[in-house]
Amino acid sequence: MSKKKLIHFKENLSFPFLFQCRYHELNTPFPLQGCWNEKFFANSNPIVLELGCGKGEYTVGLAKAYPDKNFIGMDIKGARLWRGCRTVKDENLGNVAFIRSLIDYIEYFFLKGKFLKYGLLFPTPSQTRKGSV
Numbered sequence: 001m002s003k004k005k006l007i008h009f010k011e012n013l014s015f016p017f018l019f020q021c022r023y024h025e026l027n028t029p030f031p032l033q034g035c036w037n038e039k040f041f042a043n044s045n046p047i048v049l050e051l052g053c054g055k056g057e058y059t060v061g062l063a064k065a066y067p068d069k070n071f072i073g074m075d076i077k078g079a080r081l082w083r084g085c086r087t088v089k090d091e092n093l094g095n096v097a098f099i100r101s102l103i104d105y106i107e108y109f110f111l112k113g114k115f116l117k118y119g120l121l122f123p124t125p126s127q128t129r130k131g132s133v
């Protein structure tokens, strides 16, 4: 692994809007499941979820264009998520969160029916388990 990647992974741990769980933690309830509005965004605005957000360009771009909505980007790649996280931090965006996880575990993080919209944009089929998304 490159030194740059290691630095980015370390910095990922410092972003309060990036959630990444270890597999053993999946046995305990995720504290924001079903209450992202109340416990994280602190507003009642609708939430838009982007699955496979990569570097978070759509998530961040939409969050800037629609400050009256909340946006969550989900991806398994920490190095890509770092890019989006840096922008959220640098631009002090309060309506964005990221989750580092396989999409397969979506139900650990969310309750069904709580989104305005969700999308799977330009996915990488080789990384997606068959039938999981």
Ligand SMILES: C[S@@+](CC[C@H](N)C(=O)[O-])C[C@H]1O[C@@H](n2cnc3c(N)ncnc32)[C@H](O)[C@@H]1O
Residues within 6 Å of the ligand: 051, 052, 053, 054, 055, 056, 057, 074, 075, 076, 077, 080, 101, 102, 103, 104, 121, 122, 123, 124, 125, 127, 128, 129
């Ligand atoms: C081709 S990139 C597209 C990124 C972004 N949506 C865009 O359009 O720029 C696909 C992304 O989906 C993520 N991905 C694919 N399968 C996934 C899975 N099962 N769980 C989490 N992320 C996944 C990859 O890590 C990658 O960042």
